[in-house]
Amino acid sequence: MAATHPVMKVLKEAFDFVVSKNGCWNHDEWEAFCRDAHDSGVQLFPENEAALGAILENVRQLYLATPAAPAPKKCAAPKKAAPRKKKAE
Numbered sequence: 348m349a350a351t352h353p354v355m356k357v358l359k360e361a362f363d364f365v366v367s368k369n370g371c372w373n374h375d376e377w378e379a380f381c382r383d384a385h386d387s388g389v390q391l392f393p394e395n396e397a398a399l400g401a402i403l404e405n406v407r408q409l410y411l412a413t414p415a416a417p418a419p420k421k422c423a424a425p426k427k428a429a430p431r432k433k434k435a436e
Contacts, residue, residue, distance in 0.1 A: 353388030358402065360387065365406045371422040377403075 364372070364380050372380075377400075384399055385391045 356387045357384045357389055357399070360384065361399070361402045361406050365403060365410050369417050370407045370411050372403075373422070 360380070360383055364376075368376065380403070381391060381396055381399060389395055389399070
C-alpha cells in the first residue's frame with residue numbers, strides 16, 4: 348500500500364481534532380495539534396501555521412453546521428496568568 352501523503356494525513360488529523368474537541372479548543376491544544384502536524388511532515392513556518400489554523404477553522408465551521416454536531420457552545424475563556432509579585436525595593 349502506498350504511503351499516505353503528509354497533507355492527507357494532516358487533513359485527517361484536523362478532522363479528528365475538531366470532532367474530538369467538539370469544535371472547541373484552547374491555545375495549548377492548538378500548539379499540540381501543530382506539533383502533531385510537524386511530526387506528520389509539515390514544516391512549521393508562520394505561513395504554514397496560519398494555513399493549519401485556517402484548516403481547523405473551516406473544518407470547525409463545517410462540523411458545527413452538520414446535524415450530527417452537538418449544540419454550539421462557547422469555548423472556555425483562557426486562564427488568566429497569576430499576577431506578578433512586585434519586587435521588594
